[in-house]
Amino acid sequence: MRRIVFKHIRDKINQASQALTTQVRGVKYFSMPGILLLSLLLDFSVWFPMICRSIALLFQAGVLVKLAFEEKLLHLRFRRLSWQKKLIPIALFGVCLLFYFEKVVILFSMWGESFDFLINPYRAYSMIFFMSSFAIYGLRLNIIARFLGGLHLRPAQTMTMGFLLVILVGTMLLSLPQMVIDPSKIVIIDALFTATSATTVTGLTLGPISEFYRPSGIWVILFLIQTGGLGIMTFGVLFSLVSNKRIKLQDAVALQGVLETESVGTVRKEIRLIFLLTLVIETLGALLIYLFLPKETDQPIFTAIFHAVSAFCNAGFSLFSTNLEGFLGNIPMNGVIAVLVILGGIGFPVISNLLSYPMRRKGRAAWRLSFHSKMVLSISGGLLAVGTLGIYILEFQGTLAGLSWFDKWFAAFFHSVTARTAGFNTLNVGDFSDATLFLLILLMWIGGSPASTAGGIKTTTFGVMLATLKAMLNQREQVSLFRRSFSPLAVRKSLSIAFSSSALLAMFLLLLLFTEEGDFKAIVFESVSAFNTVGLSTGITSELSPIGKLIIIVTMFIGRIGSLTLAFSIAERVMKGKYTYPEERIIIG
Numbered sequence: 026m027r028r029i030v031f032k033h034i035r036d037k038i039n040q041a042s043q044a045l046t047t048q049v050r051g052v053k054y055f056s057m058p059g060i061l062l063l064s065l066l067l068d069f070s071v072w073f074p075m076i077c078r079s080i081a082l083l084f085q086a087g088v089l090v091k092l093a094f095e096e097k098l099l100h101l102r103f104r105r106l107s108w109q110k111k112l113i114p115i116a117l118f119g120v121c122l123l124f125y126f127e128k129v130v131i132l133f134s135m136w137g138e139s140f141d142f143l144i145n146p147y148r149a150y151s152m153i154f155f156m157s158s159f160a161i162y163g164l165r166l167n168i169i170a171r172f173l174g175g176l177h178l179r180p181a182q183t184m185t186m187g188f189l190l191v192i193l194v195g196t197m198l199l200s201l202p203q204m205v206i207d208p209s210k211i212v213i214i215d216a217l218f219t220a221t222s223a224t225t226v227t228g229l230t231l232g233p234i235s236e237f238y239r240p241s242g243i244w245v246i247l248f249l250i251q252t253g254g255l256g257i258m259t260f261g262v263l264f265s266l267v268s269n270k271r272i273k274l275q276d277a278v279a280l281q282g283v284l285e286t287e288s289v290g291t292v293r294k295e296i297r298l299i300f301l302l303t304l305v306i307e308t309l310g311a312l313l314i315y316l317f318l319p320k321e322t323d324q325p326i327f328t329a330i331f332h333a334v335s336a337f338c339n340a341g342f343s344l345f346s347t348n349l350e351g352f353l354g355n356i357p358m359n360g361v362i363a364v365l366v367i368l369g370g371i372g373f374p375v376i377s378n379l380l381s382y383p384m385r386r387k388g389r390a391a392w393r394l395s396f397h398s399k400m401v402l403s404i405s406g407g408l409l410a411v412g413t414l415g416i417y418i419l420e421f422q423g424t425l426a427g428l429s430w431f432d433k434w435f436a437a438f439f440h441s442v443t444a445r446t447a448g449f450n451t452l453n454v455g456d457f458s459d460a461t462l463f464l465l466i467l468l469m470w471i472g473g474s475p476a477s478t479a480g481g482i483k484t485t486t487f488g489v490m491l492a493t494l495k496a497m498l499n500q501r502e503q504v505s506l507f508r509r510s511f512s513p514l515a516v517r518k519s520l521s522i523a524f525s526s527s528a529l530l531a532m533f534l535l536l537l538l539f540t541e542e543g544d545f546k547a548i549v550f551e552s553v554s555a556f557n558t559v560g561l562s563t564g565i566t567s568e569l570s571p572i573g574k575l576i577i578i579v580t581m582f583i584g585r586i587g588s589l590t591l592a593f594s595i596a597e598r599v600m601k602g603k604y605t606y607p608e609e610r611i612i613i614g
Contacts, residue, residue, distance in 0.1 A: 060084050061158055068151040078132055078147070085125055088158055092118055120157040120197070124150045127201065146200065146211045153197050185586050188224060188253070192582070195220030195249045204242030214574055221578045223249035225585035226478055228341025228448035228560020229551075229577065231567045235344045240327070246342065247331055253585070254338025254369070254478040255303065299373050302380075307333045310365045317358040336365035339478040341448025341560035353451040354432050362449055363442045367405075370446040370473035375401050396509050397485070401474045403507075404484040412441030412468050419461040424452045444468040446479035448560025455547075455563040462550055462563070469557045470526070480558030480584055482526050489519035529587065530556045533580045541565075541573045551577070556584035 067081035131147045199216040202208035215231055222229045223246045234243060310333035318325050328344055335342045345351055352358050368376060378398040394402075417425070417437040425433045436451055443449045444465045457465070472481010492506040493516055504511045534552045541548055547563040554561045555577045569577065 060088055061155055064088070065151060065155045069148060075132075075136065081151075082125075082129060082132065085128075085154060085158075089121060089125060092121065092158070092161060114161055117157045117161045121154055121161070124154045124157070124197075128154070143208075145213070146202065146208065149200055149211075149213045188582070188586055191249065191252055192217070192220050192224050195224060195245060198245045199238070199242055203239065204245065205238055206236070210237070214571055218574050218578055219246065220249060221581050222560070223340065223342065224253035225558050225581045226250060226254045226338050226340040226480075227555060227558040227581045227585075228335075229555060229562055229566050229581070230342070231569075231574075233346040234342065236346060240324075243331065243344070247334055250338050250340045250342060251334055254334075254340065255299070295373075295377070298377055302373065302376055303337070306365065306368055307337050310337060310361060313361045314358065317355065317361065332362065333365060336362045336447060336449070337369040337478070339366060339369045339446040339448075339473065339480075339558075341443065343449065349449050349451045350453060353436065354428070356432075356435060359435065359439050359451060363439055366442050366447040366449070370477050370479040371401055371405055372474040372477035374398070374476050375474065396507065397475075399507055400488050401484055404488045405474065408445065408468065408471060408484070409438070409441050412444060412464065413438045415464045416440055416461060419458055419464065420452075423458055423461070424456050440465075441468070444559065444561065445471060445481065446473040446477075446559065448554070450561060454550075454561050457563075459546060462546055465561065466550060466553050469553050469559045469561070470530075472557050472559075480556075482523050486519045486522050489516060490523060493520070526556075526587070529583060533576060533583075536576050537573060540570060540576065543568065552580060555580040558584050 064081040064084040067077040067084070070077035128147060128150050131143050131150070135143055135147075196213070196217045198204060199220055200211055200213055202211065205211055218229075218231060219234070221227075234246060238246070307330075311329040314332055315325055315329035318329060322328055331342070331344055334340075341348075343349060349359065349362070374395075375398045378395050413434070414437075417434060420437070421433070425436060428436065439449075439451055445468045454462075454465075470481060471487045472483055473479020474484045488506060489504070489511055492504050492511065496502070496504045504516050530553065533556060534549060537548050537552050538545070543565055544563075547565045550561070550563055551565055553559075558581060566577075
């Protein structure tokens with residue numbers, strides 16, 4: 026008898042569910058955009074705002090019900106779809122659900138009392154809900170797939186869109202009240218600034234992140250640093266390896282050009298090695314930092330992990346309010362940070378080449394340092410020596426005064442290391458002399474090495490430019506270094522990278538000088554630091570206007586993907602014309 030009753034109840038529930046599902050499916054697709062747009066307008070209404078927002082929430086609840094009962098989202102009809110195709114709409118639906126409940130909580134808080142500071146977060150969440158819902162709608166009708174398929178994106182463009190997507194996701198997460206200590210201080214432009222700085226591994230911040238974000242927000246920043254440091258396409262290949270999917274040939278060719286692998290077939294092996302090296306280096310770095318941290322440090326394990334990842338990815342983010350100024354004279358701590366920064370800045374091909382020496386097998390061909398590694402190590406070592414000596418001389422009577430002889434040299438060395446790539450500082454950069462700031466600007470412009478986590482025009486580009494100058498002075502047609510010559514294409518690309526970098530930097534600098542009021546050298550230093558993704562600042566970042574922040578955001582993004590895009594273009598096929606123009610002589614110089 027009991028079984029019959031339960032069976033009857035179950036049948037009634039199934040019938041009700043099927044009836045509800047049928048009614049929900051009855052809502053036509055073309056009405057979904059109208060409902061979303063109407064609810065968005067109601068959320069931004071200035072007339073009867075609370076009533077309009079309540080009505081908007083009801084409309085959006087209907088949208089959520091429609092999305093939840095849609096068979097494509099629940100995959101009742103498309104069970105054979107791969108988990109990758111299922112993951113995107115489910116993740117978007119999760120975003121919709123999360124920000125809908127956030128809006129409900131904020132609206133209840135605003136009823137009956139004046140909470141004007143909650144209006145901006147509420148409207149921001151409305152925009153996020155609208156974009157996520159519309160994205161699901163576009164996926165259902167294959168609008169996005171047809172649009173992306175029609176673009177025929179190359180690997181460089183795919184990587185750029187990947188960076189944009191990660192930045193947008195990071196911005197959404199960092200704008201949640203659960204991520205910040207004081208929700209009243211949530212500003213979308215600030216969240217976008219922090220997300221961009223972390224994803225581009227720049228390190229510029231509008232204030233101490235530990236004083237603004239909760240641990241959950243700092244974990245988000247750490248994830249953005251790791252993702253941006255290793256690169257979007259590298260993570261894409263990793264996901265392909267995990268899911269046993271084949272890598273697209275054009276992606277493999279592009280990655281081969283950047284990672285300098287022997288052949289396209291070794292790209293998968295190289296990607297595995299990159300993640301293994303990253304895991305080992307960051308783990309060892311975190312362990313050493315943990316051992317050298319002061320005993321009174323809060324959450325020492327997480328602090329060690331955060332700084333190890335930030336250092337190896339050349340991000341320069343720190344959980345301490347004054348960066349590493351409190352560790353001036355702590356040689357072991359600063360030494361570990363410097364080594365991690367150097368390893369992250371020389372690039373994975375060089376690390377792999379160096380590690381191949383102790384792992385070589387007997388009976389095989391003799392080990393040798395590759396030309397790329399020799400060039401990177403020699404130029405990096407020369408820049409470190411010049412930077413250390415220059416900072417020591419220029420700041421001997423300045424910020425280095427009062428330190429011991431050894432501490433002076435080590436502080437100069439530390440800032441020579443971080444100026445080209447990371448952005449950590451043990452001295453107040455705002456107290457540096459004008460000559461020292463100019464030296465740091467030159468080091469920031471050069472940056473790190475290819476296939477690394479650093480920015481700048483890269484050491485190899487700088488090396489080719491020096492070799493070209495040497496060939497011109499010696500009146501030689503062949504550009505060479507270490508008894509090896511460079512192809513005309515390599516020379517042209519190096520000069521193109523240097524020129525385009527300088528031109529873009531000049532444009533962003535002009536915009537900042539137009540919008541911001543302040544010291545000329547401080548603005549120049551800030552723009553160079555942002556474009557070359559270094560992160561050093563004289564202290565004007567928090568004083569930037571909203572337009573100035575937006576300019577720095579674009580500067581960091583272009584600075585990060587610009588050099589990467591050109592590097593990926595190296596692997597793409599060169600189109601040679603079937604005709605040539607006659608040569609003419611011109612007067613140069």
